[in-house]
Amino acid sequence: MRGVAEQRHPARGEEGQVGQLVGVVLEQPAARRSGSERDRAGRDFELVFLRQVEALWARAPFPVPGEPPPPVRGRLTAYRDDLGLELPVAALHVAMGYWIRLYGLLCMEALNQLDFAYSDIAPLYEETLRDIARGIGFEYRPPA
Template identity: 45%
Template sequence: MTARDTTSRRERLRQATLRQIHTVARKLLIAQGPSAVTINALAREIGVSGPALYRYYSSRDELIEAVTAGFYHELTTVLEETRTAWASAPANQRILAMCRTLRGWSTAHPAEFSLMFANPHSTTKEPDSDSPRYQAGHKFELIFMEEIVKIWEGQGFPAPHLDDLAPSLRDQLRDYSTKIDGLLPPEALHVFLSAWIRLYGLLCMEVMHQLDFAYSDLEPVFEECLRDICDMFALEYEPPTDPLEPSQT
């Protein structure tokens, strides 16, 4: 066996262990909540010593970051698959399909959603821009933004004049536009973020059952939200069709 073969085998074993850690961490998260996801708890479930797992993650914070990044990657992959399936469809149909996919994944994975979005800074320190969690979250952020950029650069959509916005809001939008390398100008970002707040806010309330006192079926409410979002981007709203059958126009 060559040195390369030995290295490849070790890497395969390492990747297999990391996948097992992620699987068990998810199981604990779903069954017992975020506080149950600790290195020692994982070690007990997997059947190894705690020190053995510290070779993979030096702290619980690092473990939670990695698990959260994995969920972001999973959700982003699902959204990318939807975007690809609807690649030849008009922009409105593609974006609507992606929004519905986001809701489908979120409601099917409430524990994962809550770890990612409802308590995004559950570790004791903020993730830096080089961390797996930050990078995975940024990739998720871009998948919707890229679609809106295409619309802005193509047909465009109504946006407020910056002078009509509060000075603090203008400054924050300019800063964020710089942060994303000018993918969208501040005024377009205002529309994009307003739409995201609507979408994300409703999803949070649904996943966390904050509207159960009034609604037993939130799909019509979600579709109303999508109709409003379409209006914000000057897109035509269309009711849902079979997600496996993109409509041809």
């Protein structure tokens, strides 16, 4: 029997609603092979962001709203340990929220899902980076 969260997942449900909207077939998490070239490439890309967050946390811990709910906390603990990150789970939870926002923006732009509203994504990207930096107590300076 599937859990409630799995049944209601808009991207991977039986109808795959989000995948239909963007014209992409989304694979089930179980279909991803741990250690595959795709998996390693994704981890390497994530770690560029997460290692920077880890360094910022070590220098000056940023505010976290509290511990994530138990199911999320358990999965993030395993993920943190697997990556060898030196971050409290609550800080990783905050960082993942920012990663999702940044990566989501990049994916939507790459799939031309923002063309209806933005002819130039650069200002939105810079605004997102400023918001993320502010949230983790870091002053963002855009490239010159």
